[in-house]
Amino acid sequence: MNSILIRGGRVLDPSRGFDETADVLIVDGRIARVERGIPASAEVLDASRKVVVPGLIDIHVHLREPGQAHKETIQTGCRSAAAGGFTSVVCMPNTAPPLDSPELLQGVLDSGRRADARVYPVACITVGQKGEALADLPALRRAGAVAFSDDGFPVGSEDLMRRALEQSARLGCPIAPHEEVKALTAGGHMHDGEVSRALGIPGMPAEGEAGMIERDLRLLEQVGGRLHVLHVSVARAVDLIRDAKRRGLPVTAEACPHHFVLTDEAVRAHGTLAKMSPPLRSAADVEAVMAGLVDGTLDAIATDHAPHAADEKALPFDRAPFGIVGLETALGLTLTHLVTPGILSLSGAISRLTCIPARIMGIPGGTLQAGDVADVAVIDPDLAWTVEPGQFQSKSRNTPFAGWPLRGKAVATLLGGRITYREA
Ligand SMILES: [Zn+2]
Secondary structure (H helix, E strand, O other): OOEEEEEEEEEEEHHHOEEEEEEEEEEOOEEEEEEOOOOOOOEEEEOOOOEEEEOEEEEEEOOOOOOOOOOOOHHHHHHHHHHOOEEEEEEOOOOOOOOOOHHHHHHHHHHHHOOOOEEEEOEOOEHHHOOOOEOOHHHHHHOOOOOEOOOOOOOOOHHHHHHHHHHHHHHOOOEOOOOOOHHHHOOOOEEOOHHHHHHOOOEEOOHHHHHHHHHHHHHHHHHOOOEEEOOOOOHHHHHHHHHHHHOOOOEEEEEOHHHHHOOOOHHHHHHHHHOOOOOOOOHHHHHHHHHHHHHOOOOEEOOOEOOOOHHHHOOOOOOOOOOOOOOOOHHHHHHHHHHOOOOOOHHHHHHOOOHHHHHHHOOOOOOOOOOOEOOEEEEEEEEEEEOOHHHOOOOOOOOOOOOOEEEEEEEEEEEOOEEEEEOO
């Protein structure tokens, strides 16, 4: 028997309202007991003054394989996840080629089995993400897809989106579109506002996001199915989703740390390291995203971890790719900018990073009950640290948060009882 005792921590499991000082005994990869005063017959991991939570779950990452291993691989992306306290990641299909066949999904699943996090792939809505023909969603679902998305590209065709939603009802998993009206955002590279005008960079108006969400909520109301809205960044989108939930529509949504921490002002200082899609928005949008997280309109916190090589991000602003890495800063940003100021409770933040995202994607994890697989994160909520991209486990370093002081960090991560990360 292989066992490990996580001793003396504050065990916080929002999935069942558990919040007590206790020991966690792990035997053969599963949680055997959670109680006080378990005798140390095993390897001991001291968790005094730490918080022991279910392994974090990120339902929006880009692992870049197949095809773009110079940015990230499934192995490096999962090491980055482990360093951030994550034990499960849901990866997007905008790889090269895009994940639109059972064979391609199988390749990701096979590599994921050897990685330091559980990998749950999302498959394409349309063949090749071209927006022309629906992919074989039932076959992709059988092959292991947990959701469908053309992330990076919107589904412009209303007819295709309607049919995808119809199928999602039968397949029991969400359609998670990248919400963007290309007619409004074409040629844009950052949020359309005062800063874009001052910098002379073509803008992407807020309506370019909200307008497509409005369409998809209308389709959802007409045909049913399940809709998960990725990376919500504008106030009107939060309002639309809040209203849809009030009317009982089966919609969920997520917010990314950069959208509740930064405004478009960050583009002035950080250039392409503050370029992502949807872009950083106005202060009023940031407030609305935070309010949406607080009242549950936005269900989960997800990173949109989007690694790019340094030379790609060194291109002029209008040619550099969209996206920043996020797995190793998400927890620190959430604790520092939502929990410390009292916007969310610690339990509220952890639920949005564990049991709620698990429920959205219908994947295991997000709990710490006896009998469960031992996916665990040990967090030091008081650890003051500085973001040093050179220390990232990710292959890429594209972050606007270099040098930022943060408070709170995962100091140990366990995947099925195996230590995948431990703070030196
Ligand atoms: Zn997207």
